[in-house]
Amino acid sequence: MPDKSSGRELNATLPDKELFQLSPFLSDLVGQGTWRETPRTRDNCDVWFETEDDFSPSFQLFRQHFRKMLDDPEDALLALRRLRVRTLLALARADLLERIKPYQVRSRLRALAETMIQGAWWVAEQNMREKNVHPLILERRNIKPPVAICSLSRLGAGEPWYTTGPAPIFVHSRAAEFAPALTEADFEAARRSNKEWLPARDYFHRLASRTMFYLFAPNAAGKGIPHMAEDQYQDGPPLLPGAPVILYSSFEEHFLGLRSVKERLSLLRLRFLVGQEKLGQAVEKAARESLLRTAAELGDRLKPALDSWYRDRALAEGLPLVKGGLLDIERKIRLLQFKHAGRNPDFIVPSPLKALDMLSEAGLVRPDDRLTLSKAYNWQWFVANRLSLLGNRSDISPDAEDFDDLDSRLRLPGAAEKTMTMAREAHIVLAGLLH
Numbered sequence: 001m002p003d004k005s006s007g008r009e010l011n012a013t014l015p016d017k018e019l020f021q022l023s024p025f026l027s028d029l030v031g032q033g034t035w036r037e038t039p040r041t042r043d044n045c046d047v048w049f050e051t052e053d054d055f056s057p058s059f060q061l062f063r064q065h066f067r068k069m070l071d072d073p074e075d076a077l078l079a080l081r082r083l084r085v086r087t088l089l090a091l092a093r094a095d096l097l098e099r100i101k102p103y104q105v106r107s108r109l110r111a112l113a114e115t116m117i118q119g120a121w122w123v124a125e126q127n128m129r130e131k132n133v134h135p136l137i138l139e140r141r142n143i144k145p146p147v148a149i150c151s152l153s154r155l156g157a158g159e160p161w162y163t164t165g166p167a168p169i170f171v172h173s174r175a176a177e178f179a180p181a182l183t184e185a186d187f188e189a190a191r192r193s194n195k196e197w198l199p200a201r202d203y204f205h206r207l208a209s210r211t212m213f214y215l216f217a218p219n220a221a222g223k224g225i226p227h228m229a230e231d232q233y234q235d236g237p238p239l240l241p242g243a244p245v246i247l248y249s250s251f252e253e254h255f256l257g258l259r260s261v262k263e264r265l266s267l268l269r270l271r272f273l274v275g276q277e278k279l280g281q282a283v284e285k286a287a288r289e290s291l292l293r294t295a296a297e298l299g300d301r302l303k304p305a306l307d308s309w310y311r312d313r314a315l316a317e318g319l320p321l322v323k324g325g326l327l328d329i330e331r332k333i334r335l336l337q338f339k340h341a342g343r344n345p346d347f348i349v350p351s352p353l354k355a356l357d358m359l360s361e362a363g364l365v366r367p368d369d370r371l372t373l374s375k376a377y378n379w380q381w382f383v384a385n386r387l388s389l390l391g392n393r394s395d396i397s398p399d400a401e402d403f404d405d406l407d408s409r410l411r412l413p414g415a416a417e418k419t420m421t422m423a424r425e426a427h428i429v430l431a432g433l434l435h
Contacts, residue, residue, distance in 0.1 A: 014093050023389050025163055026092055030085055048083070056108055057087055059115045066119055070126040077214060080119045087112050088162065092389055096411075102382045109160045117149055117166055117215060118274040124210035133190045134203035146178035147171065147204055148280035149211070149273050150287075154317070156269040158351040159381055161388040168212070169270070171283045172204040173248035178279045201247070208245045248279065251286045256293060264294045265309045268334060271350045288348045295338045306334055319384060324427030326380040329373055332430045333359075340364055353377060369429045376426035383419055386410050 020027040048062040062083060069076040091108055094100040125145065153167030154160050173179065190197065198206070246254050255264045270287040272280030295302050310331045314321040321327050333352045336359055341347050344362065349355050353374060360370040383406075390409065406416040 014097055016089070019089065019093055019096075022096065023092060024391060025389055026089060029088060056091075056104075057083065059111050062115060063118070067122070070122055073123050073127060073214075076119065076123050080116055080123075080214075083119075084112065084116060092162065095386070095389070102378060102385070105385065106159065106381075109162065109164070110155065110158060113151075113155050113160060113164070113166055114273050117168065117211075120215035121149060121207075121211045121274060123214050124207055127210060128203070128207055131195055132198045132203060132206075133193050133195045134198045134200050144276045145204075145207070146173045146175075146276055146279055147207065148275040148283050150270050150280065150283055151273055152266045152269050154269065155273075156271040156350050158271065158354070161385045163388045166215075166273070168215075168243055168273075170204065170208040170211075170243065170245045171248050171251060171279065172200070172245070173279055174200055175249065178248070178276060178282075205245050208243060212243050248283065248286070251283065252290050252293075255290050261294065261298065261305050262309050262312065264290065265305065267291050268348075269350050288345060291338075291348055292341055292345060295341070302338060303335060306331060317384075322423065324376065324423030324425070324430065326377065326384060329377045329380075329426055329430065332434055333373075335434060336364070365433065369433065372425050372429050376422040379422050380419065383410065383415065386412075 020030075048057045048059070048065065062079075066076060066079060069079055087108070091100070091105060091112075095105055148171045150156065150169045150171065151166045152169055154164045155166050244254075255267060267287040267290055270284065272284050298305055310321055310327055313319075314327055317327070319325070319327055321331075330352045333355055337347045337349075337355050340359065340362070347355060347358055347362075349358070356365065356370055356373060356377075359365040360367060365373075387409065390411075406419065407413055
């Protein structure tokens with residue numbers, strides 16, 4: 001948790017100009033502090049912010065209103081961009097003024113990203129259905145398409161930063177358990193339609209492509225988000241090239257047979273976000289089984305493979321891989337997950353914190369050790385997230401030349417000492433757990 005005195009250093013209300021001066025990310029987000037209002041945005045984009053607090057819109061209310069905008073894609077996309085800008089500005093202001101707890105920041109960033117993805121998908125689907133039919137959906141508007149959109153980024157692990165992108169993966173299916181049972185009447189209706197008939201594979205590839213286009217359309221500053229980048233500051237090595245569109249029946253083969261070990265390990269962060277829930281749950285289960293098979297194949301080579309994967313993560317995320325640091329805690333928890341997955345495969349979950357809780361509940365991690373690791377992880381997540389808001393996260397290792405300057409960079413007295421102390425305590429606990 002941040003030091004309580006730091007909020008007093010900031011203006012009581014933190015006006016936009018000061019907020020943009022503090023955060024290059026926010027300034028860039030809205031075009032150097034300029035958000036050009038239009039009659040469209042003023043008329044239809046504020047109702048979901050009329051909530052009890054000033055930093056959290058009602059995402060449920062937004063979705064309800066958004067569904068009514070789908071007949072006008074331009075209107076809908078304006079609402080999506082408006083939601084993103086207003087939410088991030090309000091959330092960052094509340095964060096810097098200490099009106100919100102770190103876990104609340106985390107949950108709202110997750111909710112915002114998921115709402116953006118779902119909204120872009122709805123616009124794409126509406127646009128597709130106006131022009132195309134295909135063998136699985138046809139004209140049945142009340143049937144959810146058999147597609148699941150998951151994330152392989154930090155969003156998938158449930159620990160996003162302000163600058164984290166979704167890194168989506170689209171999985172579709174033609175299996176009867178996910179797709180509607182069609183009758184001859186359905187096919188006859190489709191044949192009579194003046195819409196273009198698309199095979200299922202082509203339909204879902206187009207749907208994914210349009211979703212990505214809408215999701216990453218330029219923001220107010222004229223810049224989009226790189227499709228597979230971990231966040232906007234670091235271009236780093238991508239998790240996978242492009243946005244994968246995979247048939248569910250080929251999911252395991254795609255990763256186990258066609259991908260390198262590092263790309264298979266990216267499934268550690270796979271989490272279902274939006275789409276058909278039944279298919280999404282099946283994809284998560286398939287990812288877990290793929291990881292277990294990969295671990296069994298690697299045997300003693302699993303630890304070096306994870307070490308290499310996390311070195312890439314350190315590069316992509318602009319974080320040091322130091323003993324007791326954020327990524328080191330994650331890496332060691334992953335090893336514990338694999339170590340005990342033979343007893344319970346459900347230990348393989350994308351969130352390191354959830355995995356730690358599950359291991360503790362099973363008696364595999366002592367409560368005191370869980371508390372030490374959770375505190376260290378949460379604090380260092382807070383530090384990394386605050387730095388993503390205020391500037392580059394590079395060189396926050398205790399060995400870095402400017403580490404002592406961490407207090408002023410974060411505007412939090414004692415941050416450097418607290419970070420170093422917690423990393424040291426976490427390292428001692430981790431060494432005992434993996435001995």
